[in-house]
Amino acid sequence: MFDFWPVYKREVKAFFQSPSTYVVLALFFLIVGLIFSLQMIEFSAASSQAGQMEMTGRMSQAPNVTEWIIRGSFGVMSSIIMFTIPLLAMRLVAEEKSRGTFELLVTCPIGDWSILLGKYFALLTVGLGIVLLSAVFPAIVWWAGRANQSYPEWPVVLSCWVGLFLIFATYAAFGLMASSFTESQITAAIITLIGLILWFIIGGVSNMLSGYPVLQKIMQEVSAQQHTENFNKGVLLLKDFGFYILSSFLFLFIASKTLDARRWRV
Numbered sequence: 001m002f003d004f005w006p007v008y009k010r011e012v013k014a015f016f017q018s019p020s021t022y023v024v025l026a027l028f029f030l031i032v033g034l035i036f037s038l039q040m041i042e043f044s045a046a047s048s049q050a051g052q053m054e055m056t057g058r059m060s061q062a063p064n065v066t067e068w069i070i071r072g073s074f075g076v077m078s079s080i081i082m083f084t085i086p087l088l089a090m091r092l093v094a095e096e097k098s099r100g101t102f103e104l105l106v107t108c109p110i111g112d113w114s115i116l117l118g119k120y121f122a123l124l125t126v127g128l129g130i131v132l133l134s135a136v137f138p139a140i141v142w143w144a145g146r147a148n149q150s151y152p153e154w155p156v157v158l159s160c161w162v163g164l165f166l167i168f169a170t171y172a173a174f175g176l177m178a179s180s181f182t183e184s185q186i187t188a189a190i191i192t193l194i195g196l197i198l199w200f201i202i203g204g205v206s207n208m209l210s211g212y213p214v215l216q217k218i219m220q221e222v223s224a225q226q227h228t229e230n231f232n233k234g235v236l237l238l239k240d241f242g243f244y245i246l247s248s249f250l251f252l253f254i255a256s257k258t259l260d261a262r263r264w265r266v
Helices: 005-017 019-055 065-089 094-099 102-106 112-134 136-144 154-179 185-209 213-222 238-265
Strands: none
Touching (some): 005 112, 019 065, 019 112, 019 136, 065 112, 065 185, 094 102, 112 136, 112 154, 112 238, 154 185, 154 238
C-alpha cells in the first residue's frame, strides 16, 4: 500500500534536474541572505552604540543576538517559505494531469497514498536541504560573536530550525493538496499562496471577534501563526508538533480523496 519508493526517486530526480528548482532556491537564499546581512549590520551598530554609552558611564542595554538575529531570521524564513512552497509544489500533480501522464500513473499497481507520499517526501527532501543549508546563518552569528563572546542561544536555534522544517512540511502538504485540485500549475500556485496566507493571518483576524470568545479561541488555535510563536521562544511543545503533523495528514487525506475521484473517472 505504501510502495512509494519508485515515485519518490522519480520526483527527487525531477526536482534536482529542473532549473526552476535552483531558481527558487537561489531567490530564497538571496532574499534571506540580504535580510540577514542587514540584521547583522544593524546589530553590530547597536552593539557599538551600547558599548560607547557604557564607556561614557551612561546606562544602555546591550542588544541580544538571539532576539535580534536568530528569532528575526526564523520569522523571515518562515514567511518566505510561504511564497516558496507554491512554486515548488505546483507541478507535483497538476503537471501530471496537464501532460496526460496522470492516467498512466494511476493505472500502475500502486495506491493513491503511495503516489502522494512519494511526491510529498520528495518535496520534503528539498525542504530538508533548505533547512540544513540555512543553518549556515546561526553558524555565521556564532563565528562573528567570538570576539565579544556574543553567542546565540543554541536551544532557541534548535527550536527555530525544527519549527522551520515542520512549517515547510505542513505547507508542502497544503501545496500538494492544491496541486491535486487542478490541471493548471499557475492555478495550483495561486490556490496554495492564497490559502497559506489566509491560514496564517486567521489568528490576527480573530482579534476582531472579542465579542465571541469561543469562536475567537477556535480561530486562534487553527491559525498557523499561533503555533510558530513557541518555536520562536525556544519552546518545543507537543501540541505544536501535533498541530502540524495532523494538519499535514489532513491535507494529504484530502488530496488522496481527490486522486481517488479522478481514478474512477479514468
